[in-house]
Amino acid sequence: MDTFRPSDLAREHGLSTQAVRNYERDGFLPEAARTRSGYRVYTEAHAAALRAFLALVPAYGYAAAGRVMLALNGNDTERALAEIDRGHVQLVRDRETLDAVRAAIGHLTAGPPPARFTGPPLTVGELARRLGVTAATVRHWEDAGILAPEREPVTGYRLYRHEDVRDAELAHLLRRGDYPLERIAAVVRQVRTAGGTEELAAALDGWGRRLTERGLAMLEAAARVSAFLHVGDRPGIS
Known part of the structure; x- marks a missing residue:
C-alpha cells in the first residue's frame, strides 16, 4: 500500500x-x-x-x-x-429562475418602458392610484416579496421611493402578462440587484455561464x- x-x-x-x-x-x-x-x-x-x-x-x-x-x-x-x-x-431552481427572468425581460423590453419616477416618496395609496390598482394589491405584492418599501419612522407608513415605484411598475406589467407572483419576485430581485432591466439583460449571459460552470x-x-x-x-x- x-x-x-x-x-x-x-x-x-x-x-x-x-x-x-x-x-x-x-x-x-x-x-x-x-x-x-x-x-x-x-x-x-x-x-x-x-x-x-x-x-x-x-x-x-x-x-x-x-x-x-x-x-x-x-x-x-x-x-x-x-x-x-x-x-x-x-441548480434546477436556479435554471428555472434564469429562464423566468429571461422570459420576463423579453416581455418587458417588447413594449415601451414605464416613465421613470423622480418625485418625492409615495404612500401606498398614491402608488396604487399611479398604477390603477388597489392598495390591498400593493400590500399583497409586498407580502409576496416583490416590494420592500421603507417605513416612516414616526407613523410607520410605507414610503415608496423611485426604485420601489420601478419595481411596482414592473410587477404590474408582468401581472398583466399572467406571470405568477413568485416568478415576478425573482425577476424584481434580479432587477434590483442589477440596477435596472437593461443592466440585468446584460448580466443574464454571465449568470447562465456560472450555472453551466457549476453543473x-x-x-x-x-x-x-x-x-x-x-x-x-x-x-x-x-
Whole structure:
C-alpha cells in the first residue's frame, strides 16, 4: 500500500501542508495513522478524499462540501448523497429562475418602458392610484416579496421611493402578462440587484455561464466522490 506525507498531498493541489492537516482535523479527510514519532501517514484513501473535497467545493460550496465529506468519512453514504441531491435541486431552481427572468425581460423590453419616477416618496395609496390598482394589491405584492418599501419612522407608513415605484411598475406589467407572483419576485430581485432591466439583460449571459460552470463542476465532483468510494483502503471499509 502506497503511503504519503502531508506535503505529498499538498503539492498535488498547490496547498500548504497545514491546510491538509486542517482538512483532516475538520473531518474532511479520514483520520490518518501515525508513526511512532507522531508523523501522519496518509494513503490513497486520503489522497482520493482530498481530491473529492476540493472538487465538491466549486460545485456545492465549502460548507456543503464539508458536510458531504463528513458523511462519507462516517460511512453514511445516504446522508452524503442527500446533501448532493439538495445541490442539484438548487441548480434546477436556479435554471428555472434564469429562464423566468429571461422570459420576463423579453416581455418587458417588447413594449415601451414605464416613465421613470423622480418625485418625492409615495404612500401606498398614491402608488396604487399611479398604477390603477388597489392598495390591498400593493400590500399583497409586498407580502409576496416583490416590494420592500421603507417605513416612516414616526407613523410607520410605507414610503415608496423611485426604485420601489420601478419595481411596482414592473410587477404590474408582468401581472398583466399572467406571470405568477413568485416568478415576478425573482425577476424584481434580479432587477434590483442589477440596477435596472437593461443592466440585468446584460448580466443574464454571465449568470447562465456560472450555472453551466457549476453543473460541470458537479460532474467532476461526482467522478471524484465515486473514486473515493471505490478506494480499497478507505477506513471502515473491509
